[in-house]
Amino acid sequence: MNARTMKSGRPRILLAEDDTVSRAFLAEAMGGIAEVTAVDGAGGALEAARQGPGFALWLLDAHLPDGDGxxxxxxxxxxAPATPALAHTADPDPAVAGVLRAAGFRDVLLKPIAIPALREAIRGALGQPPPRSVAEAAAPPWQPRLQRMFIAELPGQRDALCAAIGRGECETAQSLLHRLRGACATVGAIELDAAVRALQASPGSASAWLAFDRAVAAALRVEDAAEVGQQVP
Known part of the structure; x- marks a missing residue:
């Protein structure tokens, strides 16, 4: 065992992701193969790196509220000059991935990230062999808890976005939209993701905002209906 490996034999991984839902998903997905320290920004990542033993791998969001990947x-x-790093992003632009790889990231994972693909990338970065069984390779069952987290945060994210657009804070609005897009990808909110992308392209468009607001309302109605259904004996 070395400083980058826990007593369990699993490597220590530093995860930087600002979205609560995406961070919970990634941490849970890696839980079976690594000891994860999860932070929500660049400042937290640097602080974690300065404290205690080192990490075997860094998994960093390409776009954070207090810095970029x-x-x-x-x-x-x-x-730690030799520590391998993986980037993850909701931006499908190949140019973004090219910039990240040129900066030193071993690979770039595009959200939504399938759990087997995530684990394969981690094993590749750490030089580990593939899983020894089909059961280990299979993705665990979906966690409804993550979807509930997403729905619980959605009204606040909508209000923050509305306020940013109303104040003309384009950079803040784009940052909020990018974060929401990552969460949509994580939970499979396809219609809301499409509305977010349209608003990213035209943040000043009244029709794009209306479509976004309707998509948010629809997502909240679906969750309310699910809760009512669960209460029926």
């Missing part, structure tokens, strides 16, 4: 990787490299 490239700058964070550069800062982390000052503490």
């Amino acid at each position: 490239v700058a964070l990787l550069r800062a982390l490299r000052k503490h």
Whole structure:
């Protein structure tokens, strides 16, 4: 055992992800193969890297509220130059992936990330062999808890976005939309994701905002209906 491996034999992984739902999903997905330290920003990642033993791998969001993945990787490299890093993002632009790889990320994972693909990327970065059984390779069952977290945060995210657009804070609005898009991908909110992408492209469009608001309302209605159904004997 070394400083980057716990007594369980599992490697220590630093996860940086600002969205609550995506962070919970990724941490849970890695729970069976790693000891995960999850933080919500670049500042938290740097603080975690400075404290205690080192990490075997960094899994960093390409876009964080207090910095971007490239700058964070550069800062982390000052503490541990040889630690491998993976980036994850909801942005499908190949140019974004190219910039991240050029900066030193071993690979770029596009949200939504399938659990087997995530674990395969981690094993590849750590030089580990593939799983020894089909059961280990299979994705665990979906966790309804993550969807409930997503729904619980949705009204607040909508209000924050509305306020940012109303104040003309385009950068803040785009950051909020990017974060929401990642969460939509994680829980499979396809219609809401489409509305978010349309609003990203035209944040000042009244029709795009109306479509987004309707998609949010529809998602909340679906959750309410599910809760009512669960209460019926």
